[in-house]
Amino acid sequence: MAFLVFCSSLCVFEQQTSDVTVNSENEETRRGFTSAVMLPNDQGLLCVTADQQFLFYCPKRTDDGTFELSLYRRLIGYNDEILDLKFVGEEEQYLAVATNLEQVSYS
Amino acid sequence: MNFDISNIGIYCGVHFLCGVTGYSECMEHLQIVTAWDIRKYSSKKTIPTYEMIEAVSFIGSGSELLACLGIELANIKEKAASYFLTVGERGVVRIWCLERYNSLYLHPLLFFAYFCSTCNQWLFWSSAVRFACSSSKHLM
Numbered sequence: 562m563a564f565l566v567f568c569s570s571l572c573v574f575e576q577q578t579s580d581v582t583v584n585s586e587n588e589e590t591r592r593g594f595t596s597a598v599m600l601p602n603d604q605g606l607l608c609v610t611a612d613q614q615f616l617f618y619c620p621k622r623t624d625d626g627t628f629e630l631s632l633y634r635r636l637i638g639y640n641d642e643i644l645d646l647k648f649v650g651e652e653e654q655y656l657a658v659a660t661n662l663e664q665v666s667y668s
Numbered sequence: 669m670n671f672d673i674s675n676i677g678i679y680c681g682v683h684f685l686c687g688v689t690g691y692s693e694c695m696e697h698l699q700i701v702t703a704w705d706i707r708k709y710s711s712k713k714t715i716p717t718y719e720m721i722e723a724v725s726f727i728g729s730g731s732e733l734l735a736c737l738g739i740e741l742a743n744i745k746e747k748a749a750s751y752f753l754t755v756g757e758r759g760v761v762r763i764w765c766l767e768r769y770n771s772l773y774l775h776p777l778l779f780f781a782y783f784c785s786t787c788n789q790w791l792f793w794s795s796a797v798r799f800a801c802s803s804s805k806h807l808m
Contacts, residue, residue: 572764576761580759596755599726599727603731628738
């Protein structure tokens with residue numbers, strides 16, 4: 562019999578909410594993030610989700626002085642079946658994409 | 669102390685940090701991150717994360733991310749590879765400090781490991797003991 566004693570490291574920051582989209586039908590199979598890498602030249606953090614989205618974060622200090630990771634770009638890596646497309650915005654600068662997922666994405 | 673830990677979990681990620689003597693790996697099954705000293709081939713620290721970890725990444729000492737966190741560069745020069753982040757099934761980013769001694773505002777927890785000869789694996793559990801500060805004289 563052997564015993565070991567571990568003293569934990571400190572978690573100095575944790576995101577309060579997740580930016581990973583939730584599909585209610587497959588909620589049990591969701592796995593959140595699958596990969597993360599720090600980008601060079603202080604371009605922030607890149608996280609990859611289980612449904613093949615690329616989330617780009619940059620560190621930011623809010624007005625009240627608290628730290629947060631701000632999501633500044635989301636790339637959809639997999640759309641499955643695209644059902645409809647529509648230009649939106651005052652100058653139609655965005656493209657809304659309806660797929661057979663529950664979320665409507667735009668770019 | 670030498671022991672074989674190859675049978676206690678599935679490794680799901682490894683991350684090296686150039687220029688220092690360590691790398692970290694995460695075990696999906698046991699929900700832990702282990703930091704290793706690759707020069708001595710020994711583990712430096714085991715961190716329970718309470719989450720299925722999918723990836724781990726060191727944060728460089730000159731990173732803007734640490735500056736935004738309010739961590740002084742002068743404080744981490746002596747302790748390179750002190751900060752890393754983890755992501756996993758919860759879909760949130762968590763940032764960890766590897767050296768618990770350089771901060772007093774959070775309370776560390778004490779963790780135990782027990783090798784069960786019946787099931788031939790290490791079992792982990794934590795106590796509810798909290799410490800008023802990180803000094804080792806308060807560990808008992």
